[in-house]
Amino acid sequence: MNSSSVTLLASGNSLGAYIPAMHLHMYLQSRSVGTDVQVLENLYHEEVRHKIRSTKKAFHADFSVARMGHKLAKPVDSSLDEETVRRMLEGWRQAGISRFAVFTGFWLPILERYKEAAGIPLDIRLIRLDAIDTPSYKVHKPLYLGYDNVWFYDPSKLSPGSYLASDEEEPLPYAQRTGRVLIHGGGWGIGTYAGTISELQKLGHSLDVIVYDPSEVQEDDGVTRFFGTEASWDPWSKDAQGCHTFPPMVRYVREDGVLREFPLGSYSAYTDLMRNCAAIISKPGGATLNDSLAFGIPFVMLEPFGDHELHNSAYWESRGFGIRFAEWKARDFSKPKLQEICRCLLEQRSKINHYGRNIYAAENSSYV
Numbered sequence: 001m002n003s004s005s006v007t008l009l010a011s012g013n014s015l016g017a018y019i020p021a022m023h024l025h026m027y028l029q030s031r032s033v034g035t036d037v038q039v040l041e042n043l044y045h046e047e048v049r050h051k052i053r054s055t056k057k058a059f060h061a062d063f064s065v066a067r068m069g070h071k072l073a074k075p076v077d078s079s080l081d082e083e084t085v086r087r088m089l090e091g092w093r094q095a096g097i098s099r100f101a102v103f104t105g106f107w108l109p110i111l112e113r114y115k116e117a118a119g120i121p122l123d124i125r126l127i128r129l130d131a132i133d134t135p136s137y138k139v140h141k142p143l144y145l146g147y148d149n150v151w152f153y154d155p156s157k158l159s160p161g162s163y164l165a166s167d168e169e170e171p172l173p174y175a176q177r178t179g180r181v182l183i184h185g186g187g188w189g190i191g192t193y194a195g196t197i198s199e200l201q202k203l204g205h206s207l208d209v210i211v212y213d214p215s216e217v218q219e220d221d222g223v224t225r226f227f228g229t230e231a232s233w234d235p236w237s238k239d240a241q242g243c244h245t246f247p248p249m250v251r252y253v254r255e256d257g258v259l260r261e262f263p264l265g266s267y268s269a270y271t272d273l274m275r276n277c278a279a280i281i282s283k284p285g286g287a288t289l290n291d292s293l294a295f296g297i298p299f300v301m302l303e304p305f306g307d308h309e310l311h312n313s314a315y316w317e318s319r320g321f322g323i324r325f326a327e328w329k330a331r332d333f334s335k336p337k338l339q340e341i342c343r344c345l346l347e348q349r350s351k352i353n354h355y356g357r358n359i360y361a362a363e364n365s366s367y368v
Helices: 019-030 046-061 063-071 082-095 105-118 194-202 268-276 286-295 307-318 325-330 335-351 355-363
Strands: 006-010 035-039 099-102 123-128 148-151 181-183 207-210 225-229 249-255 258-263 279-282 299-301 322-324
Touching: 006 019, 019 035, 019 123, 019 286, 019 355, 082 105, 099 105, 181 194, 194 207, 268 286, 279 286, 286 299, 286 307, 286 335, 299 307, 299 325, 307 322, 322 325, 322 335
Parallel strands: 006 035, 006 099, 099 123, 123 148, 181 207, 181 279, 207 225, 279 299, 299 322
Antiparallel strands: 225 249, 249 258
C-alpha cells in the first residue's frame, strides 16, 4: 500500500455494504490501482461477531423482527476491540494511507480518530448507495456532513450518474437473455421474497432463487433453480492468501429428498445469472439498485426494509427503472412492461461510466 492506493471500508453486517466494495476492489485492481479492503467486523470483540449469525437467523425468520432491529440501530463503539482499532490506525499512519472509499457510516468515528492522528491531507469519500440515510449514517449525521458524500441516487437529480461492478462489460440486450427471473432477500434473506416463488411457478416462470438456508430448497422440478452462499463463509473471513472474497456461491439440487451442492466457482458465475435474467425480485436495497443499473435488470420491488428502502423504491420507480411487485401483478405480470423498463435502464447505462473510472482510475496517470 502507498498514498495513491485506495482503502475500501466495508462491513459484513450487510452485504449491501460489502459486495459493492468488492466490485470496486476488483475493478481498481484490474486497472493497477492498489486497494485494501477492511471489514468493520474484524475490529469487533470476538463474542460480538459470534452473535451476528443468530441475529441474522432471527431477522430471516421474522421480517417484523428485522424491521424492529433496523429502528434500534445505534453506533457500534461498544462492539469494538480498542487494541485492534489502535493497531489498525497506527498501521495506516505509518504507511501514509490517505485515500478512502467508505461503504457504511459506522466507520465514521474511527475515521475521526484517524483524521486527528494522520498528519496529512486525506481524501475520504462516503459511497451512498441509497436515496436517503441508512441507519449507519443516520446515527452519525453530525459527523458525515463534514465529509465528501457521493450520492449515487440523489433524489434532487433526474438519474444516477454512475454504477459499480467488477468490470465494464456491457449489459446483454434483452432479447438475448434467458428470460429467467432472479429472486432473493438480500444478504440476510429477509423480506417477503419467499411468498412470490409459488405464485410465479404456477404461472410458468423460470426462476433462479437465492435461498438463505438450504432447508428452503424445493424438490427439483426441472425449471426452478436454487442457489445460495456456502454456509461456512462470513464476509469478515479471509482466504488462504489473507484476502477478502466474494461470497462462494453454490447451486442446490434436491432429488428424492436428498440435497446436493454444486460449487459455482468464481463469483462471475453468479453475475452471469444476473446478466441473463429478465427481472430481479427483491426488497429495494441499495446494492440491488446498483445491480439493476450495472447489469440492466428490471427491478420488481417487494416490501421495503426501513425508510431508506421505501425511498429507494420510489426513486427507482419514478425513473422508470423498476416496478412494485403489486403493480406488476396488477398488470398480469406483463413481460412487455419489463422490456420497457429494461430499455430505460439500458439508455441510462449507456450515458454513464463506472464510478471507479470516473474517479480513481482516471486519477491514475497510467489510465488518463
